[in-house]
Amino acid sequence: MSGAEDNAREVERDDPMIAAEWSLGLLEGEELLAARGKFATDPAFAWRKGWWDDWFAPLTDAMPGAEPGDHVWDAIAARLAAQQSAAPAGAATDTTNVVVLAQKLKRWQWVASLSSAAAAMALVWVALTPARVAFAPQPVERVAAAPMVATVPIGESGLRLDVTYIPESERMVVAAIGLIPDGVHDHELWLVPADGTALQSLGVVEPGAVRSMTLPAATAAKLGDGASLVLTREPIGGKPEGQDAGPVVAKGAFTRV
Amino acid sequence: MAARPRPSTDEAREALRHAMARLAAGDQAALEEIYRATRVKLFGICLRILGDRKEAEDALQDVYVNLWQRADRYDPARASPIAWLAAFARNRAIDRLRTGKVRGGAVPVEEAAPLPDESPLADALLVDAEQVAQIHKCLGALDARTQGHIRAAFFEGKTYAQLADSADVPLGTMKSWIRRGLQRLRACLEASEAA
Numbered sequence: 001m002s003g004a005e006d007n008a009r010e011v012e013r014d015d016p017m018i019a020a021e022w023s024l025g026l027l028e029g030e031e032l033l034a035a036r037g038k039f040a041t042d043p044a045f046a047w048r049k050g051w052w053d054d055w056f057a058p059l060t061d062a063m064p065g066a067e068p069g070d071h072v073w074d075a076i077a078a079r080l081a082a083q084q085s086a087a088p089a090g091a092a093t094d095t096t097n098v099v100v101l102a103q104k105l106k107r108w109q110w111v112a113s114l115s116s117a118a119a120a121m122a123l124v125w126v127a128l129t130p131a132r133v134a135f136a137p138q139p140v141e142r143v144a145a146a147p148m149v150a151t152v153p154i155g156e157s158g159l160r161l162d163v164t165y166i167p168e169s170e171r172m173v174v175a176a177i178g179l180i181p182d183g184v185h186d187h188e189l190w191l192v193p194a195d196g197t198a199l200q201s202l203g204v205v206e207p208g209a210v211r212s213m214t215l216p217a218a219t220a221a222k223l224g225d226g227a228s229l230v231l232t233r234e235p236i237g238g239k240p241e242g243q244d245a246g247p248v249v250a251k252g253a254f255t256r257v
Numbered sequence: 258m259a260a261r262p263r264p265s266t267d268e269a270r271e272a273l274r275h276a277m278a279r280l281a282a283g284d285q286a287a288l289e290e291i292y293r294a295t296r297v298k299l300f301g302i303c304l305r306i307l308g309d310r311k312e313a314e315d316a317l318q319d320v321y322v323n324l325w326q327r328a329d330r331y332d333p334a335r336a337s338p339i340a341w342l343a344a345f346a347r348n349r350a351i352d353r354l355r356t357g358k359v360r361g362g363a364v365p366v367e368e369a370a371p372l373p374d375e376s377p378l379a380d381a382l383l384v385d386a387e388q389v390a391q392i393h394k395c396l397g398a399l400d401a402r403t404q405g406h407i408r409a410a411f412f413e414g415k416t417y418a419q420l421a422d423s424a425d426v427p428l429g430t431m432k433s434w435i436r437r438g439l440q441r442l443r444a445c446l447e448a449s450e451a452a
């Protein structure tokens with residue numbers, strides 16, 4: 001077993017290799033971030049990660065079982081109940097609130113693209129038959145309650161925060177998929193109102209998670225056209241009381257969908 | 258091992274598969290059933306990786322809450338439900354370890370005291386025997402040193418840097434040892450699938 005011989009041949013670090021490294025849990029920092037990003041966007045890579053997970057899973061049989069405290073189930077049940085009761089009375093819509101909001105958003109995007117497609121087709125039709133047509137169908141007008149979305153790209157990483165605000169329910173969804181904590185900092189999201197008034201904290205971003213929250217009315221009121229977002233780097237737990245916010249690491253603006 | 262009545266593996270697996278399907282369809286009651294059947298195994302995994310009871314209990318909570326939120330991601334055609342759940346729990350525990358908020362990290366094997374296992378269902382819920390035999394066979398075909406490092410990564414949640422540190426070799430050396438091992442492992446596992 002000679003070290004020189006061991007290092008003589010480098011193994012190519014292709015995608016299946018990266019998936020194996022990640023599945024074993026070897027990766028950290030940038031490499032872990034990159035693997036997570038790839039997982040979200042590359043089905044072949046996601047499949048390979050699952051393949052390794054499946055093959056390694058039997059090794060867990062060698063880990064001795066252990067009985068958790070009774071309070072663990074109580075805490076799980078309480079968290080599920082809290083999610084349920086966060087739903088507005090009389091509406092089962094928010095039971096799995098993030099999913100429902102995502103579906104709602106998709107529907108909105110669909111409606112929006114359908115409307116503009118219909119409008120475009122109507123224009124073509126008008127152009128082709130100028131003599132006969134005196135009217136064009138009106139695109140569905142529902143802009144007033146349209147969700148607002150903002151994308152906050154994180155540096156050159158290709159990763160981003162996706163922020164969606166649904167006016168009718170005053171809920172905001174912050175998706176930080178692919179982001180991982182560095183263990184030293186948290187990142188805090190701020191609303192920058194278009195009217196030049198003070199920044200409003202939207203809280204610390206939870207890396208890797210999709211979180212849904214109800215905005216206080218005062219904050220929601222500032223969230224109109226022209227409002228933007230900044231992300232600052234803070235100590236763990238967010239900006240300390242009485243101190244200035246940390247450096248701005250990313251920005252984004254809201255648009256209506 | 259003391260004789261005790263327990264459901265057959267097939268029966269337990271089938272019950273779990275059913276519960277997972279119900280969960281995916283939005284039946285919250287199925288979660289409790291899954292918890293009762295799998296908590297001992299999944300908590301064992303979290304405890305092994307995190308090495309701290311309190312952390313492991315928090316991780317376990319997240320595992321089941323997450324499972325409820327994302328049960329639709331489980332594809333019954335893919336793997337036995339317990340294999341999928343085991344990987345799911347281990348991934349969550351590793352994520353937690355990598356946040357840096359956990360003090361110690363994994364404990365050595367000797368210190369992770371096995372607790373008395375009173376749940377008959379849980380020890381019936383081992384991963385599919387054929388798959389178990391194959392991964393052990395392919396791992397066993399690697400040289401002892403590589404095998405040891407891959408096992409340390411899996412069981413103790415060690416990163417490349419930590420493994421290089423404890424073996425007192427440069428990071429690049431550890432990476433090429435393990436990558437070569439993973440390459441052989443993949444070839445061996447794929448050959449078994451093709452057979």
